[in-house]
Amino acid sequence: MASASRARRRAKALPFLLLAPALLLLAGMLYPFGLGAYYSLTNYWLQYPNRFRFIGFDNYVNLMGEPLFARALEFTLGFTLAAVVVQVGLGLAVALLLHGRLPGRAVIRALMILPLMIPPVITALMWKIMMASTEAGILNHLLSFLGIAPVNWFGSINGSIVSVLIIDTWGNLPFVALILLGALQALPTEPYEAARVDGAGPFDTFRYVTLPLLSPFIVLVVMFRAMDSLRIFDVIYATTQGGPNDATTNLHIMAYQYGFQWYQMGKGMAQSIILLLLVVIVSFLLIRLWNRASERTSH
Amino acid sequence: MRALPPWLRRLRGLGIALAATLLLAWTVFPFFWILLTSLKSPSEMMAIPPSLVFTPTLDNYAALVMGEQRGQYASSRPDFPLFFVNSLIISIGAVVLSMLAGIPAAYALARFDFPLKNTLAFVFMSFRFVPFIAFVIPLYLIYQRVGLYNTHIGLILAYQLITLPFTIWMLRSFFMEIPQEIQEAATIDGCGWLGVLTRVILPLSLPGIAVTVILGFMFCWNAFNYPLMLAGRQTFPVTVGAIQFISYEQVLWGQMAAATIVAALPQLLLSLMVQKYIVRGLTMGAVR
Numbered sequence: 108m109a110s111a112s113r114a115r116r117r118a119k120a121l122p123f124l125l126l127a128p129a130l131l132l133l134a135g136m137l138y139p140f141g142l143g144a145y146y147s148l149t150n151y152w153l154q155y156p157n158r159f160r161f162i163g164f165d166n167y168v169n170l171m172g173e174p175l176f177a178r179a180l181e182f183t184l185g186f187t188l189a190a191v192v193v194q195v196g197l198g199l200a201v202a203l204l205l206h207g208r209l210p211g212r213a214v215i216r217a218l219m220i221l222p223l224m225i226p227p228v229i230t231a232l233m234w235k236i237m238m239a240s241t242e243a244g245i246l247n248h249l250l251s252f253l254g255i256a257p258v259n260w261f262g263s264i265n266g267s268i269v270s271v272l273i274i275d276t277w278g279n280l281p282f283v284a285l286i287l288l289g290a291l292q293a294l295p296t297e298p299y300e301a302a303r304v305d306g307a308g309p310f311d312t313f314r315y316v317t318l319p320l321l322s323p324f325i326v327l328v329v330m331f332r333a334m335d336s337l338r339i340f341d342v343i344y345a346t347t348q349g350g351p352n353d354a355t356t357n358l359h360i361m362a363y364q365y366g367f368q369w370y371q372m373g374k375g376m377a378q379s380i381i382l383l384l385l386v387v388i389v390s391f392l393l394i395r396l397w398n399r400a401s402e403r404t405s406h
Numbered sequence: 407m408r409a410l411p412p413w414l415r416r417l418r419g420l421g422i423a424l425a426a427t428l429l430l431a432w433t434v435f436p437f438f439w440i441l442l443t444s445l446k447s448p449s450e451m452m453a454i455p456p457s458l459v460f461t462p463t464l465d466n467y468a469a470l471v472m473g474e475q476r477g478q479y480a481s482s483r484p485d486f487p488l489f490f491v492n493s494l495i496i497s498i499g500a501v502v503l504s505m506l507a508g509i510p511a512a513y514a515l516a517r518f519d520f521p522l523k524n525t526l527a528f529v530f531m532s533f534r535f536v537p538f539i540a541f542v543i544p545l546y547l548i549y550q551r552v553g554l555y556n557t558h559i560g561l562i563l564a565y566q567l568i569t570l571p572f573t574i575w576m577l578r579s580f581f582m583e584i585p586q587e588i589q590e591a592a593t594i595d596g597c598g599w600l601g602v603l604t605r606v607i608l609p610l611s612l613p614g615i616a617v618t619v620i621l622g623f624m625f626c627w628n629a630f631n632y633p634l635m636l637a638g639r640q641t642f643p644v645t646v647g648a649i650q651f652i653s654y655e656q657v658l659w660g661q662m663a664a665a666t667i668v669a670a671l672p673q674l675l676l677s678l679m680v681q682k683y684i685v686r687g688l689t690m691g692a693v694r
Contacts, residue, residue, distance in 0.1 A: 119520070121514075121518065122514040122518040122520040122523075125510035125514035126515075126526070128511070129508060130511075132566050133529070135563065136533070136567055140541055140544065142544045142548070143544035153547075201429060204426060204429065209422065211426075218430065219429065220681065220684060221437070224624060224676070225670040225673045226628040226630060226669060229645065232648055232662055233437075236662065236663055239659075242455065243453065243456055245456045248456050286689070289694075324693075337537075338535075338538075340537075341631060344631075344634075359539060362540075362543075366543045367546075375539070376543050379540035379543065382539070386535055386537065
C-alpha cells in the first residue's frame with residue numbers, strides 16, 4: 108500500500124519533473140525582470156553608482172511629466188493605429204486577391220512571404236538604401252516618373268514617420284495576408300450558397316457573409332500586429348534612431364535612450380514597465396474583443 | 407451571384423492582373439535592387455539617375471569577406487565572416503537548449519493534467535509580447551557583473567526569451583495532434599512515460615519537430631536588439647554586424663547591401679522549407 112501511494116505521488120510529480128528544465132530557464136528570465144522592476148523604483152545611474160537609492164515611484168511620476176514622454180506615447184499609439192489600419196486593410200485586399208482565381212498564384216504566394224522571413228533590421232537597411240534622400244535614391248527616382256519631387260525620407264518629420272510605416276508594412280503585410288488567406292480558404296460554403304439563392308451581389312456577399320465570418324481572424328491579426336507595433340524597435344533604430352527632432356521616438360526607443368545612451372537604468376526600467384503595462388492593457392482589450400467576435404460566429 | 411456584364415468582367419480581370427503585378431513588384435523589387443546595389447562600385451552607387459546597366463563587381467563581397475584595405479573600397483569592418491559564424495553558433499545553441507528543455511515541457515503540457523497547467527502555459531506565451539528592453543536592461547547589468555557580457559553562452563541564454571516560449575507552444579500544438587488512443591495502446595503494451603515520449607510522441611511528430619527547429623533557428627537569426635546590447639565585437643551576429651557599415655563619417659552603402667544579402671540568404675532558403683508552417687510558427691501554434 109505504501110508503495111502504491113508512493114507511485115501515485117511519483118505520478119503527480121512527473122509533469123513537474125518534465126517541466127523542471129523549462130521552469131529553471133523561466134526562473135532565469137523572471138529573475139532579471141524582477142530585478143529590473145526593483146531598479147525602476149531606484150535612481151540607479153550607471154555613472155553614479157554611489158548615489159544608488161530607493162526613490163519609490165519618482166521615476167514614473169517624473170517620466171510622465173516630461174514633454175518627450177507625451178510625444179513618445181502619442182507616436183506609439185498613433186503609429187500602432189496607422190500600422191494596424193494600413194496593414195490589415197492591405198492584407199485583406201491581398202488575401203482576397205490570392206483567394207480568387209489567379210494565374211501563378213502559388214508562385215506569387217511563395218514570393219510574397221519572403222519579406223516576412225528576413226530580419227527586420229535587414230529590411231530596414233534595404234529600404235534605407237532605397238530611400239537615399241538625393242536623386243541617386245531609387246525610390247525618389249521612381250517617384251519622379253509620377254511627377255513627385257524628391258522626398259527627404261529620413262530627414263523630415265513627415266517623411267521619417269511615413270518611411271518607418273512603409274518599411275514596417277513591407278515586412279509584415281505577408282503575415283496579415285497569410286492568416287486571412289488561410290481563414291478565407293477554410294470558410295464554410297453553405298452561407299455563400301444561401302447568399303446566392305437570395306440573389307446577393309458580390310459586394311453584399313462580401314459585406315454580409317465574408318466579413319462577419321472573417322471577423323475573429325481579423326481581430327486576431329489586429330491583436331498580433333498591435334502588440335508588435337506598440338513595441339517596434341529594430342526598424343526605427345536602424346533608420347531614424349528616433350529622429351528627426353524625436354518625431355519617431357516611441358516609448359521603446361525612449362526607454363532604450365534612457366538605459367543605453369544616458370545609462371539611467373532606473374528611469375529606463377520605469378519607462379520599460381510603462382510600455383509593458385500599455386501592451387498588457389491593449390492585449391487585454393483585444394482578447395476580450397476576440398472572444399466576443401468568435402462567440403458571434405460560432406452561433 | 408449575379409453574372410457580371412462582359413465589359414465589367416473584363417475590367418475586373420484587368421484590375422486583378424494589375425493588382426497582382428503591383429504586389430509582385432512591391433515584394434520583389436527591393437530584393438532585386440539591393441542585389442544590384444551590392445554589385446556596384448562606389449562611383450556607380452552615386453550615379454544620378456541610378457544606373458541599371460553597369461559592369462558588375464564582386465568587390466563589395468570581397469571586402470566583406472576579406473576586409474582588405476583597397477583604396478576607396480576599404481572596409482572598416484573586416485569581421486563579417488566572424489559575425490556569420492557567431493550567428494550560427496548563437497542560433498544553433500539557443501535552439502538546442504530550447505529543444506532540450508522544451509520537449510519534456512511540451513509533453514507535460516500536452517499530455518498531463520496538473521494544477522496551474524494553463525497558467526504556466528500562458529506565462530510562457532506572454533513572453534511573445536514583452537518589450538525586449540524590459541529584459542535587456544537588467545540582463546546587461548547582470549551580464550557585466552557575472553562575465554556573461556559579450557559571450558556566446560550569455561547570448562544563447564538571453565535568446566531563450568525568444569525560442570523557449572515558441573518551442574514549448576509549437577511542440578505542444580504538434581503533440582496534441584497525436585491521437586490519445588495510440589498513446590494508450592503503447593501504455594497497455596507496457597510503455598512508461600519515457601517510452602511513450604521516445605517511441606510514440608517523438609517519432610510521430612518528427613515533421614513538427616523539424617519545423618520547430620527551423621523556425622526557431624530563423625527567429626534567432628533575425629534577432630537584433632538583444633545582441634545589440636549584450637554582445638560585443640567578438641560576438642556580434644550578422645544583424646548587428648550589418649548595421650556597423652553606418653558610421654558617423656560615412657555609410658558604406660555597397661558593403662552594407664552585400665551584408666544584407668548575406669544576412670538574408672539563409673532565411674530565404676530556409677523559408678522555402680517551412681512555407682506551410684510559417685503562420686503557425688508566428689502565432690506560436692495558435693493559427694494552423
